[in-house]
Amino acid sequence: MSTVPVLTVENLAVAYQTRGGDVQAIRDISFEIARAQTFGLVGESGCGKSTTAWAILNFLGPNGAVKRGRIQFQGQDLLGRTAEELRRLRGDQIAMVYQDPMQALNPSVRIGEQMKEVLTVHRGLSDVAATRRCVAMLERVYMPDPEDILRRYPHQLSGGQQQRVVIATALLNNPALLIMDEPTTALDVTVEAAVLDLIAELRRDFDTAILLITHNLGVIARTCDQVGVMYAGELVERAAVADLFADPQHPYTQGLLRALPRLGADKADSVLYPIRGRVPLPGNRPSGCLFAPRCDYAQELCRAERPALRLLPNGAWVRCHFAEEIDPAAWVPRDDFVPPRPQPAASDSPPILTANGLKKYYSLPGNSLRDILGLGEKRFVHALENATFAVLRGTTLGVVGESGSGKSTLVKTLIGLEASSGGEASFLGFDLTGDLSGRDTALIRELQMVFQNPDATMNPAYTVGYQLARPMRRLGIVPRSQIRAEVVRLLESVRLGENYLDRLPRQLSGGEKQRIGIARALASRPELVLCDEPVSALDVSVQAALLNLLLDVQREYGTTLIFIAHDLSAVRYISDQVAVMYLGEIVDIGPAEAIFAPPYHPYTEALLSAIPSPDPLARQQRIRLAGPVPSAVNPPGGCRFHTRCPRRELLPDGGRICATDIPPWRDADDGHRILCHIPLETLRALPPVGAAPTATSD
Amino acid sequence: MLVRDCMTRHPIMAPPTMLATEAQHLMHENDIRHLPVVGDGKRLLGLVDRMSFALDPGALPSLDLWEITRHLSRLSVMDVMTPADSVATIPPDHSVERAARYMTEHGLSCLPVVEEEAVVGLLTKADLLNAFQVLLGLPAEGVRVTMRMPDQPGEFAKLTAVLGRQSWGVMGMGTFPTPRREGFYDAVVKICGVGVDEVLAVLSQVTGQEVVDIREVV
Numbered sequence: 045m046s047t048v049p050v051l052t053v054e055n056l057a058v059a060y061q062t063r064g065g066d067v068q069a070i071r072d073i074s075f076e077i078a079r080a081q082t083f084g085l086v087g088e089s090g091c092g093k094s095t096t097a098w099a100i101l102n103f104l105g106p107n108g109a110v111k112r113g114r115i116q117f118q119g120q121d122l123l124g125r126t127a128e129e130l131r132r133l134r135g136d137q138i139a140m141v142y143q144d145p146m147q148a149l150n151p152s153v154r155i156g157e158q159m160k161e162v163l164t165v166h167r168g169l170s171d172v173a174a175t176r177r178c179v180a181m182l183e184r185v186y187m188p189d190p191e192d193i194l195r196r197y198p199h200q201l202s203g204g205q206q207q208r209v210v211i212a213t214a215l216l217n218n219p220a221l222l223i224m225d226e227p228t229t230a231l232d233v234t235v236e237a238a239v240l241d242l243i244a245e246l247r248r249d250f251d252t253a254i255l256l257i258t259h260n261l262g263v264i265a266r267t268c269d270q271v272g273v274m275y276a277g278e279l280v281e282r283a284a285v286a287d288l289f290a291d292p293q294h295p296y297t298q299g300l301l302r303a304l305p306r307l308g309a310d311k312a313d314s315v316l317y318p319i320r321g322r323v324p325l326p327g328n329r330p331s332g333c334l335f336a337p338r339c340d341y342a343q344e345l346c347r348a349e350r351p352a353l354r355l356l357p358n359g360a361w362v363r364c365h366f367a368e369e370i371d372p373a374a375w376v377p378r379d380d381f382v383p384p385r386p387q388p389a390a391s392d393s394p395p396i397l398t399a400n401g402l403k404k405y406y407s408l409p410g411n412s413l414r415d416i417l418g419l420g421e422k423r424f425v426h427a428l429e430n431a432t433f434a435v436l437r438g439t440t441l442g443v444v445g446e447s448g449s450g451k452s453t454l455v456k457t458l459i460g461l462e463a464s465s466g467g468e469a470s471f472l473g474f475d476l477t478g479d480l481s482g483r484d485t486a487l488i489r490e491l492q493m494v495f496q497n498p499d500a501t502m503n504p505a506y507t508v509g510y511q512l513a514r515p516m517r518r519l520g521i522v523p524r525s526q527i528r529a530e531v532v533r534l535l536e537s538v539r540l541g542e543n544y545l546d547r548l549p550r551q552l553s554g555g556e557k558q559r560i561g562i563a564r565a566l567a568s569r570p571e572l573v574l575c576d577e578p579v580s581a582l583d584v585s586v587q588a589a590l591l592n593l594l595l596d597v598q599r600e601y602g603t604t605l606i607f608i609a610h611d612l613s614a615v616r617y618i619s620d621q622v623a624v625m626y627l628g629e630i631v632d633i634g635p636a637e638a639i640f641a642p643p644y645h646p647y648t649e650a651l652l653s654a655i656p657s658p659d660p661l662a663r664q665q666r667i668r669l670a671g672p673v674p675s676a677v678n679p680p681g682g683c684r685f686h687t688r689c690p691r692r693e694l695l696p697d698g699g700r701i702c703a704t705d706i707p708p709w710r711d712a713d714d715g716h717r718i719l720c721h722i723p724l725e726t727l728r729a730l731p732p733v734g735a736a737p738t739a740t741s742d
Numbered sequence: 743m744l745v746r747d748c749m750t751r752h753p754i755m756a757p758p759t760m761l762a763t764e765a766q767h768l769m770h771e772n773d774i775r776h777l778p779v780v781g782d783g784k785r786l787l788g789l790v791d792r793m794s795f796a797l798d799p800g801a802l803p804s805l806d807l808w809e810i811t812r813h814l815s816r817l818s819v820m821d822v823m824t825p826a827d828s829v830a831t832i833p834p835d836h837s838v839e840r841a842a843r844y845m846t847e848h849g850l851s852c853l854p855v856v857e858e859e860a861v862v863g864l865l866t867k868a869d870l871l872n873a874f875q876v877l878l879g880l881p882a883e884g885v886r887v888t889m890r891m892p893d894q895p896g897e898f899a900k901l902t903a904v905l906g907r908q909s910w911g912v913m914g915m916g917t918f919p920t921p922r923r924e925g926f927y928d929a930v931v932k933i934c935g936v937g938v939d940e941v942l943a944v945l946s947q948v949t950g951q952e953v954v955d956i957r958e959v960v
Binding site: 173 | 751754755757782860
């Protein structure tokens with residue numbers, strides 16, 4: 045009927061009042077979203093993505109205000125209205141889904157009460173009618189047993205289920221516009237895939253316009269029609285999804301795409317190019333083009349004059365003076381960029397770490413009287429079961445799996461934060477089965493760790509220099525007189541300068557903090573560094589720089605790495621060997637290129653097909669795992685994966701054997717081992733997962 | 743095809759407190775002819791169309807320009823709308839043809855689609871005309887052929903059997919009793935991926951049926 049967009053944002057500018065004066069968070073944001081269309085906003089953290097969403101919802105907080113511009117929802121202005129007018133106008137027509145489902149749900153109220161509230165308060169429906177609609181909506185988002193879900197509390201649901209509940213609640217009133225702020229960032233890749241499928245399907249069925257905010261270009265490619273790339277509070281490029289990925293116009297977009305590890309890429313034949321520098325803070329933005337200080341094409345004009353968002357002949361909007369002249373194909377890295385030169389993995393080097401049947405059980409306190417008296421049967425969480433692997437000196441072992449698969453337990457057991465419950469592990473002749481208190485200093489020196497969240501693992505009160513010097517003092521690496529020089533050398537090896545010595549952690553950016561984290565792990569010149577999700581919390585461009593840094597460090601010091609990540613592309617990029625874990629067990633282990641090519645373990649195959657590929661044209665197989673990860677207290681018998689395995693029916697008898705017998709290790713070539721009942725020939729015959737172009741090479 | 747499949751979802755709606763002038767502006771800006779007025783929970787309160795804004799001279803004490811202006815500036819949507827109890831509505835799970843019949847019988851140009859007391863969409867004449875185009879396969883290119891067949895069971899099966907043998911894809915279809923000829927039915931079929939001559943050659947072989955019209959349409 046009408047072709048008016050559902051949402052129109054025109055020249056929007058938002059500023060926050062601070063003691064130091066107004067800080068302009070975003071400016072000149074313009075876009076529109078048509079009915080049943082998804083518009084993606086992508087950019088690094090601090091670029092103003094969420095501020096844009098909050099401005100639409102008038103949710104800016106007491107110190108935020110829209111300074112300029114227009115926001116029109118279904119042809120009516122949202123700005124300059126009283127709260128009551130706004131409530132009526134917006135009413136139940138705009139809904140929002142936040143990043144963390146646990147924060148959107150009230151932990152002390154049952155799911156049913158929270159969902160029904162939407163209908164009973166907004167629509168005045170009776171309790172019975174509201175319940176009926178909630179059940180129907182939960183069924184719509186594929187929640188098993190919806191009546192039961194309504195009676196539960198949020199903590200009794202898994203993360204993916206919680207997010208489904210939040211999405212279902214948002215859709216209860218059939219909104220015309222749905223704003224989703226990083227809806228899948230907190231979820232596992234397999235759950236993320238299912239939620240993204242759901243979003244696409246719901247958009248079709250409900251004709252809802254969606255504003256999707258994410259930092260993940262893969263998510264954008266999979267779900268959106270139009271994308272806006274934000275940088276430092278401005279929209280620098282706006283285009284159709286296919287055009288953006290095929291032919292990015294703005295140097296920032298090009299940089300983001302170059303910094304992204306692709307699933308098929310490994311460290312030998314591809315290089316990640318980080319974007320140098322960092323996003324300028326709102327109070328500190330340059331006067332010309334905001335991206336000029338980081339841009340490889342910047343010229344005099346860029347520093348002097350701010351470019352306007354203009355329409356290019358191919359239909360893309362871009363904020364760059366020289367968009368027509370820039371050819372991304374002709375791009376060469378700057379002279380000061382040294383590509384990491386990974387050393388070829390020497391397959392004949394001796395194993396530095398071997399684990400044989402390593403186990404870790406956590407005992408579970410019961411709460412019956414018998415348990416308290418110690419008479420009850422002891423129950424255990426089987427967090428790590430029979431881990432058997434060897435890591436060769438100077439190579440990287442990548443460990444992947446969903447959350448709860450035992451990746452972190454493996455690392456904690458190795459480093460000694462937890463004593464193992466059984467099995468053997470030896471490292472350079474040391475026994476690794478006990479916990480840290482019983483370990484020799486010499487062992488501690490050789491075995492170090494990089495943590496996921498640098499904020500939580502650095503003491504905010506100590507300077508960088510002190511924090512780096514501490515392990516040297518404690519472990520007696522260098523004489524006291526040389527500590528300062530050694531710290532400076534370390535800082536340089538992580539590409540930071542001597543001027544960082546006296547800084548405090550709060551004066552560093554996220555990427556810099558993680559560099560310090562790596563430097564601290566290297567301070568004792570260890571043989572083996574365990575990295576637990578070291579790049580997961582970082583932006584794409586910074587992540588690329590850190591992956592490169594790890595490769596460089598490995599080459600310089602010959603360090604062996606164990607690298608945990610849930611991002612399979614990053615693992616593929618950095619690892620020589622990869623172990624895939626499921627429910628505490630290693631199910632698939634071998635050289636990286638073998639893991640990412642057929643024959644796949646069915647679980648690996650599902651993980652690979654779940655990754656949102658940053659290429660809108662890639663035709664990925666859709667293998668979705670049903671149901672949540674089973675409990676590790678009572679892991680399924682036989683093959684632990686049999687309850688969710690999508691390939692089980694390939695076996696005769698519907699795979700009854702999977703439920704009863706523990707599967708054998710099957711040896712594919714060159715050290716690739718798969719824990720599965722399905723014969724290798726059958727697994728080989730499966731088609732390669734579309735996103736891995738190398739898959740057909742063997 | 744049901745009402746829910748061809749209605750306009752998420753129509754622009756107005757709160758009852760909106761000024762009539764504002765509503766007029768909104769309808770003009772968005773080029774729409776009907777504006778449902780809804781209260782909390784999208785409950786239908788009334789419907790505004792362009793006729794609603796016609797000035798009722800009886801409501802004015804005089805035809806003085808200021809008098810008219812004052813009257814207009816106070817007028818809210820509530821005052822001019824057709825109240826909900828005299829607005830005909832339709833649930834989303836009714837068939838399109840039934841909706842169309844209802845609209846023609848009662849001379850309506852728009853039906854708010856209401857489910858559980860909430861307005862979920864709007865069905866207008868334009869939506870029905872759109873549905874009509876889609877049914878006959880207009881958006882895609884192909885050959886549009888009209889076959890005339892006797893009104894008896896098995897005739898249509900003959901046609902589909904031929905289409906099936908040729909593995910031709912059908913994008914749109916409609917049948918209706920032939921006007922002014924008792925005992926015959928016309929079937930309009932839109933076929934894609936073939937030429938007019940080919941279709942004519944094959945379909946003219948169907949016994950007992952006649953190609954009444956054939957054209958390549960876009």
